[in-house]
Amino acid sequence: MARCDTFEVRPRSHRDTLLLLELLDASAACNNQVNYDRRQTLFETTDNADNRVSVSKLKSTVKQAVTQEEYRQQYIQILSSSTPQQLVQKNWEPWKSYFSLLSKYRDPNNSTVADRPSPPGYWKEDGKRTPRTVIRNDQYTLELGDRSRLEIPVGMDLKEKYGLGYHERVRLEVAGKPRWTGKQGRLEIVYDRDTETFTAYRTVGDEDNPPRRRDSYQPISLATTSSGETVVAAVDIGANNLAAVTTSQGNHRLYHGRPAFDTFHAHTERIAELQSILGDNVWSSKQIRDTYHTRGEQRNHAMDALIRDLGEWLAERGVTELIVGALGDVRKKHWSATVNEKTDLFWAHGRFRRRLDGVLEFEYDITVTEKSEAGTSSMCPACRSDDVHRSGDLLQCHSCGREGHSDIAGSVNFLQKHAAERIEIQTSGSMARPAATGEDTKVDGSQNSVPCLEWNDHAWTVEHDGHSTKEAPANQSTSHETGNVAPGVSDD
Ligand SMILES: [Zn+2]
Incomplete structure (x- = not known):
């Protein structure tokens, strides 16, 4: 283009x-x-x-x-x-x-x-x-x-x-x-x-x-940390949470995907409904094609805004390299029919990766490196124990008793796995949780509050009070509105 x-x-x-x-x-x-x-x-x-x-x-x-x-x-x-x-x-x-x-x-x-x-x-x-x-x-x-x-x-x-x-x-x-x-x-x-x-x-x-x-362009002073050291980040790509990010300086950011996915899923159901009323030997209609089109446009809009928000955030923190997981890993991690709709259609991983690579490398001068996520989702980032219980967004460690957000933990582990040999990572011991859950500040003091962003059809913003002003589409469970600890994948 x-x-x-x-x-x-x-x-x-x-x-x-x-x-x-x-x-x-x-x-x-x-x-x-x-x-x-x-x-x-x-x-x-x-x-x-x-x-x-x-x-x-x-x-x-x-x-x-x-x-x-x-x-x-x-x-x-x-x-x-x-x-x-x-x-x-x-x-x-x-x-x-x-x-x-x-x-x-x-x-x-x-x-x-x-x-x-x-x-x-x-x-x-x-x-x-x-x-x-x-x-x-x-x-x-x-x-x-x-x-x-x-x-x-x-x-x-x-x-x-x-x-x-x-x-x-x-x-x-x-x-x-x-x-x-x-x-x-x-x-x-x-x-x-x-x-x-x-x-x-x-x-x-x-x-x-x-x-x-150019209208939306704000020049950013790049890559200056106080000590001038290299800053690397890792992103954990999920289903309920589109992206959980951790930098080597211990900053986190979380993009909660549920509201955006609900909108997408409502379109999917509408398509199924329209298909069910088609006459014999008719395979599509203008209305169906329009709905497909709208669904894709809205998804792309949310995705592109996420990438830009992430790029700005990483650049402000002097990050020069972002580690991302391979698509195969994402599939293995969330294997169920509903999640396939999320990762394959909604998440459109291939498109996401192309955009992420292009925008980050070209506009923000951040290198995107693909690595294996294997083994990074079922480990405690604090004590490295694999005796953990994962339930939706919550990861509990049976060894040290800490608990935190599972995808944030995944991104910490992912970063440890691939960058720890090269640079010092200041997240050890962190079991971070989204700030908006409002129920947990007890874990281990510092660094356990994470901005959790939600898509409101226009921008990715922090939902401080934990509830969205936008109503959930019909036929959708609203159980996730009780907090940012969204229902687990298996509950969907
Ligand atoms: Zn532990």
Whole structure:
């Protein structure tokens, strides 16, 4: 997924205007020449063939008709080394769409394309070339601030002609408020002859690094603990509790999943109800599809908000690495029909992991490491005894008598298992419980109160009084409202 920011580009002098126009016009000439070669190849291949050429054969012939190197050689003196290559690549994009349409047009079983598609046209308007260029992501610098500046490369001929130094780039002023932040993609600059203005389009983000909105962006000062030591965290992924997190400095955070799951489950029941009233030989309906869609959207919304909340929280604590469990472990840990609905559908672990990895690593500079959770859920984090009794959210140790939240205990053990050899972990002895339970401060003094967050359809917030203002959906047990010690998995 990529997004685009738009800026107005203002050359600082008449000289720079002429230089920029010349650069854009030469780029358009390069693109049009590439396009001409591809069109000629298409027409020749189609005309000369005795038999009809397949679309895939046609596509590869047209693609190979031009090489980046040939255009680099031809335009390097004006456009610099990387821009011709960008133009050749950019020119291929409309061609890909063209061939996709052509194969649909030729396919007798596909009636979506009725008219023969036309091959891509030139960058041209009213008989004149459209001044336009594409600059590779690592070749330009965009500095945003009170006076934003853009620097782009030009070839040696233009440097000489306009009096730029050997290593100099063209420096331009830009105006406009960026809406996105993230990995910088390529930059396109287009000149509009009618308004005599230059506009720059900067691509932000890609498939692996989704862009994020600037509105919600708060710069965070990263990774500074008082002593400057490494801080690692581990997350225990569960069913009733979506995520329980512990840092090596002894901080905990818990995301209680029940309210979000109840909403999800109500949709699931609605789908079943709608399916039961379908006529014979009818397998779905618009209403069913809409309900599926809503269910997924709401789940994704809650999940994405959780990841962002977690990212902020970890970054504030200087965490540089997060240890997460593998999906197989999560399944083994909570094996029942209801829980499968939770982990497979609601929790959508695969999506969660992709988002978690992307957001944490890209936006917060936190490395996500996958490790085995085996053996971490049935051990006392205080005395390391495995003589424990686990009942839903409560873990009781028969050896030392301590009790605490089972998923928090799991995350402490998980952290101990994988990070204890590398760093000092300050959670030993901790048997933490959510602050909102209101029934337990007796355990062992420090660090046993954990913020427990619940999803209220908008945000993950701490439910201090232990009850949600949102009513539970019909047909749902409300027994979990007696406190944050939710019913155990086996009780569901
Ligand atoms: Zn114990």
